[in-house]
Amino acid sequence: MLYLRRLFSxxxxxxxxxxxxxxxxxxxxxxxxxxxxxxxLESLSWLHNLAPCFPLRGEQIxxxxxxxxxxxxxxxxxxxxxxxxVLASLYLGTGQLENAMVQxxxxxxxxxxxxxxxxxxxxxxxxxxxxxSKTMLLPLLREFKEQVQLSLYHTPDLRxxxxxxxxxxxxELLGLQHMKVYLFDDAVIISGANLSNDYFTNRQDRYILxxxxxxxxxxxxxxxxxxxxxxxxxxxxxxxxxxxxxxxPYEGTKQQFIEQARKRISDFVQETYQRQSxxxxxxxxxxxxxxxxxxxxQIGIHHDSxxxxxxxxxxxxxxxxxxxxxxFNLTQDxxxxxxxxxxxxxxxxxxxxxxxxxxxxxxxxxxxxxAYTLIAKSFYESLVxxxxxxxxxxxxxxxxxxxxxxxxLWYYLPEARLPNLTLIGSSNFGERSVNRDLExxxxxxxxxxxxxQRLQAEADRLYDLSQTAEREIVKRVVPRWVQAVVRIxxxxx
Numbered sequence: 082m083l084y085l086r087r088l089f090s091x092x093x094x095x096x097x098x099x100x101x102x103x104x105x106x107x108x109x110x111x112x113x114x115x116x117x118x119x120x121x122l123e124s125l126s127w128l129h130n131l132a133p134c135f136p137l138r139g140e141q142i143x144x145x146x147x148x149x150x151x152x153x154x155x156x157x158x159x160x161x162x163x164x165x166x167v168l169a170s171l172y173l174g175t176g177q178l179e180n181a182m183v184q185x186x187x188x189x190x191x192x193x194x195x196x197x198x199x200x201x202x203x204x205x206x207x208x209x210x211x212x213x214s215k216t217m218l219l220p221l222l223r224e225f226k227e228q229v230q231l232s233l234y235h236t237p238d239l240r241x242x243x244x245x246x247x248x249x250x251x252x253e254l255l256g257l258q259h260m261k262v263y264l265f266d267d268a269v270i271i272s273g274a275n276l277s278n279d280y281f282t283n284r285q286d287r288y289i290l291x292x293x294x295x296x297x298x299x300x301x302x303x304x305x306x307x308x309x310x311x312x313x314x315x316x317x318x319x320x321x322x323x324x325x326x327x328x329x330p331y332e333g334t335k336q337q338f339i340e341q342a343r344k345r346i347s348d349f350v351q352e353t354y355q356r357q358s359x360x361x362x363x364x365x366x367x368x369x370x371x372x373x374x375x376x377x378x379q380i381g382i383h384h385d386s387x388x389x390x391x392x393x394x395x396x397x398x399x400x401x402x403x404x405x406x407x408x409f410n411l412t413q414d415x416x417x418x419x420x421x422x423x424x425x426x427x428x429x430x431x432x433x434x435x436x437x438x439x440x441x442x443x444x445x446x447x448x449x450x451x452a453y454t455l456i457a458k459s460f461y462e463s464l465v466x467x468x469x470x471x472x473x474x475x476x477x478x479x480x481x482x483x484x485x486x487x488x489x490l491w492y493y494l495p496e497a498r499l500p501n502l503t504l505i506g507s508s509n510f511g512e513r514s515v516n517r518d519l520e521x522x523x524x525x526x527x528x529x530x531x532x533x534q535r536l537q538a539e540a541d542r543l544y545d546l547s548q549t550a551e552r553e554i555v556k557r558v559v560p561r562w563v564q565a566v567v568r569i570x571x572x573x574x
Contacts, residue, residue, distance in 0.1 A: 116370060116526065116528065117364075117365050117367070118365070118367075118368070118528070119368070119528035121494065121497075121501075121528065122494075122501060122526060122528060124395070124397060124494065125501070125502060125526055127391065127395070128370075128372050128388070128524060128526065129358075129361070131372075131384075131387070131388050131391070132354070132372035132373065132374055132384070132388060132524065133299070133350065133353045133354045133356075133357040133358075133372065133373060134357050134358075134361050134370050134371070134372055135293060135295055135296045135299070135357060135370070135371040135372075135373070136360070136361050136364040136367030136369070136370050136371075137291070137293045137296075137367055137369050137370075137371065138366070138367065138368055138369060138529070139368055139369045139527055139529025139531055139532035140529075140531070140532075141291060141292045141293055141369070142289060142290070142291050142292075142369065142525070142532055143289070143290040143291075143292075144288075144289055144290075144535045144536060144538075144539050145270075145288035145289065145290060146288075146538075146539060146542055148274070148279075148280055148281050148282055148283065148284060148285065148286070149281065149282065151270075151272070151274060151280070151281065151286070151288045152178060152182075152280075152281035152282075154270070154288075154290065155182065155263060155270070155276075156181070156182055156185050158263075158265035158268065158270075159182065159185045159186055159189055159265065160185055160188070160189060161265070161266075162189055162193070162196060162265045162266050163193055163195070163196065163266060164195065164196065164197070164266050165196070165197050165198075165199070165264065165265075165266060165301060166186070166189070166196065166197070166198045166199070166264065166265055167198075167199045167200075167201075167262065167263070167264035167300065167301050167304050168198075168199070168200045168201070168262075168263055168264075168276065169200075169201040169202075169258070169260050169261065169262040169263075169304050169307075170201075170202060170260075170261050170262075170263075170275050170276045171202065171203050171206050171207075171257060171258060171259055171261070171275045172202055172203060172206045172207050172209075172213075172214045172275055172276070172277065173200075173202060173207070173214040173217055173218065173275075173276045173277065174214075174275075174276060174277025174278050175212050175213065175214075175216075175217055176277070176278040177278075178278050178281050178282075179217065179276065179277060179278065180217070182276070183217055183218065183220075183221065186198060186221060187220075187221060187224070187225075190221065190224075190225045190228050190229070191225075194228070196228060197228055197229075197230075198221070198225070198228060198229045198230070199230045199232075199301075199304060199305065199308065200218060200229070200230070200231045200232065201232045201233075201234065201258060201260075201304050201307060201308055201311060202214050202215075202231075202232070202233055202234070202258060203233065203234055203253075203257045203258035203259070204233035204234060204235040204236075204258075204311075204312060204320075205235075205236075205239070205249070205252045205253045205257065206253055206257060207233050208233065209249050209250065209253075210249075215231070215233070215314060215318070216318075218231050218314075219231075219314075219316070219318055222314060222315075222316050223316040226316060230308065230313070231313075231314040232307075232308040232311040232312065232313055232314065232323070233258075233311055233312045233314060233320060234257075234258035234307065234311040234312075234519065235311065235312050235329075235330045235331060236255050236256035236257070236330065236379055236517075237330040237331070237335050237338050237339060237379060237380070238255045238256050238335075238379060239252055239255050239256070239330075239331060240330070240331040240332070240335065241331075243255070244331055254570075254573045254574075255517065255573075256379050256517040256518060256519075257513075257517070257518045257519070258307075258311075258518070258519045259507050259513075259514070259518035259519055259520055260506075260507050260519050260520060260521045261273055261274060261275065261506070261507045262300050262304060262521060264297055264300055264301055264304075266297070267292065267293070267294040267297045268290060268291065268292045268293075268297060269290070269291050269293075269296060269297045269300050270288055270289065270290050270291075271288075271289050271291065271505055271506050271521070271522065271523050272286060272287060272288040272289070272505075272506070272507075273286045273287055273407070273486060273487065273488050273489075273505075273506060273507050273508075273509075274286035274287075274288060274486065279438075279484065280486070283482055283483045283484065284438065284483065284484045284485075284486050285478070285480070285483055285484070285485050285486060285487050285543070286407075286486045286487050286488075287405075287487045287488065287489050287505050287539070289505050289523075289525075291371065291523075293371070295357075295360070296371060296373070299353055299373060300373070302349065303346075303349065303373075303375075303521075306345050306346060306349055307346070307519070308323060309323045309325045309326050309345060310323070310326055310328075310330070310338070310341070310342040310345065311323065312329075312330075328341065339379070339380045339381060340381075342377075342380045343377075343380045343381045343382055346375065346377065346380070346382055347382065350375065350384075368527060368528050368529040369525065369526070369527040369528070369529050369532060370525075370526045370527070371523050371524070371525050372388075372523065372524040372525075372526070373521065373523050374388050374389075374504075374506070374521065374522050374523065374524055375520070375521050376508060376514060376515060376518075376519070376520040376521070377519050377520075378515055378516040378517060378518075379516075379517060379518075379519075383515070385506075385508060385514075385520060385521070385522060386412070386414075386514075386515045388524065389415070389490075389504065389508075389510065390414060390415065390418055392490075392492065392502075392504075392524075393415065393418045393419055393422070393423050394418050394422040394423060396423045396424050396425035396492070397424055397425070397494075397495065398424045398495070399424075399495030399496070400424065400425040400426075400492065400493055400494055400495050400497075401425055401426045401427075401428075401492070401493040401497075402423065402425040402426070402427045402428070402490065402491070402492055402493070403427075403428045403430065403490065403491040403492075403500075403540055403544070404427065404428070404429050404430070404489075404490045404510070405429075405430040405431070405487050405488050405489055405490070405543060406429075406430075406431055406488045406509045406510050406511070407431070407432055407438075407485060407486040407487060407488050407509055408431075408432070408437075408449075408453055408509050408511060408574070409429075409431040409432075409453045409456055409457045409511075410452075410453060410456050410509070410511035410512060410513075410571065410574065411456075411460065411510050411511060412510070412511065412512055412515055414515075415510055416460050416463070419473060420463065420464060420467055420469055420473075421467075425472075425492070426472055427472060427473040427474065428474050428476060428544070429473065429474070429475050429476065430476045430477075430478060430487075430543060430544060430547055431453065431457065431475070431476070431477060431478070431485075431550075432450075432453070432477065432478055432484070432485035432486075433477035433478060433479035433485075433547075433548075433550075434450040434451070434454065434557075435479055436477075436478050436479050436480065436483060436484050436485040437449065437450040437453065437484065437485070438484045438486065440484075445566070448560065448562065448563040448566065449574060451557075451559045451560060451563045452559075452563050452566065452567050452571075452574065454554060454557050454559055455559045455563060455564060455567055456567065456571070457475060457550075457554050458554045458555060458557070458559070461473075461475060461551055461554055461555065462555075470551075474549065474551070475549065475550040475551050475554060476544060476547040476548065476549060476550055477547055477548060477550040477553065478543060478546055478547045479546065479547070479548070480546050487543055488506075488507075488508065488509050488510070489503060489504050489505040489506070489522070490502075490503060490504040491503050491536065491537075491540050499530070499533035499534060499536070499537045500533055500536045500537055500540065501526065501527065501528075501533070502524065502525065502526045502527075503524075503525050503536050504522050504523070504524050504525075505522055505523060505525065506520065506521050506522020506523060507520045507521060507522060508520045508521075508522050511574075512571060512572040512573075512574075513572070513573065513574065516572065517572070517573070
């Protein structure tokens with residue numbers, strides 16, 4: 082126990098400052114002239130200096146609302162794919178729906194010899210138990226050797242004695258591949274949902290389908306680069322180095338692995354930024370702009386968190402902000418920014434304990450819903466002390482028989498009835514998202530009224546199933562052991 086406490090109390094090794102933002106700041110073509118044809122969005126023009134921009138039209142974007150529709154879309158897109166399928170997720174489940182999806186993949190690979198399937202999952206989560214994500218996909222790898230690539234991301238923090246001693250589930254605390262990107266030919270779904278039964282049936286999340294070849298190319302190439310420094314699975318079920326990589330994440334010099342992985346991603350994003358800067362200057366018919374954001378704290382890449390903080394701090398007077406998270410554990414930086422620098426009226430949506438996926442879990446995991454309540458209570462009381470509670474409201478989602486996992490943000494400029502911007506992806510805006518896990522989300526800015534209406538309908542569907550939560554949060558009893566654990570383990574959940 083003493084060893085575990087010492088392990089979980091230590092900070093991650095400090096990352097070098099030469100991350101994505103450092104690269105972008107060296108780029109020769111920084112854009113400051115905003116969004117062509119949409120002067121109302123000028124206050125958001127700073128985004129063009131911090132991320133690659135993919136201009137498109139609102140009709141290229143489809144908002145998915147329900148888990149069943151999400152699953153149906155995945156299966157339909159897999160069945161119709163001709164060139165490529167890319168699946169990046171925390172894990173693939175082992176139930177009937179997941180098996181049916183694997184069989185659809187098999188039929189598509191069989192029908193199209195030119196079709197390529199790339200799968201990126203997390204190593205620790207994807208190999209948990211005898212029947213797991215890896216064993217689900219091995220038959221495809223064996224049958225279609227030249228068409229399928231299966232990769233398992235392994236955190237460089239799980240090594241040495243820690244790797245030998247930490248049991249399954251516990252080893253997932255150190256860091257995960259948490260991105261959710263599902264790509265079919267020239268269309269990509271960005272989501273926070275994993276590939277498992279509850280996310281296909283009764284676990285509410287967010288999902289957005291974007292039909293745009295340049296953006297699909299970006300994510301396909303980005304996932305390929307992450308696969309390079311992940312473990313490659315062979316048809317004989319062994320894991321080893323990718324053909325383009327020379328350092329295992331759990332052997333050799335950790336810092337060398339981190340530096341090479343960071344450079345691989347940073348160089349790619351910088352190249353994309355420069356190319357898209359030229360494209361954007363030529364594209365004058367766009368009414369929607371997509372900025373992909375990445376967060377890979379374990380290898381020193383802090384991009385999404387910097388953009389998110391900038392967005393929170395630049396919310397102007399009269400604006401509104403809706404922020405949703407499946408697990409309320411905002412970083413101290415985000416909470417301080419909302420308290421002291423954000424001028425927007427904020428509505429924070431989170432899971433009611435009854436809608437938390439850990440509710441009723443055995444062992445310490447059963448205390449996680451109470452831990453999130455404690456953190457929310459602490460933040461609310463801090464807002465009260467600073468006389469900011471009139472500006473920040475809390476809501477809890479609860480739907481009988483369902484759990485809640487949706488995350489993201491909707492931003493409304495002053496006088497706007499509909500959202501002008503949304504963030505959607507895998508980040509929960511928490512400590513893990515910033516420092517431990519691999520995350521991606523997109524920042525979508527639009528002047529397209531129809532798309533804004535669809536994004537508003539999405540937010541309404543979530544908030545309509547919620548209740549104001551300040552009183553409940555304050556009076557809810559949190560066990561003492563949970564309070565003690567939160568002080569030590571907060572950075573790990």
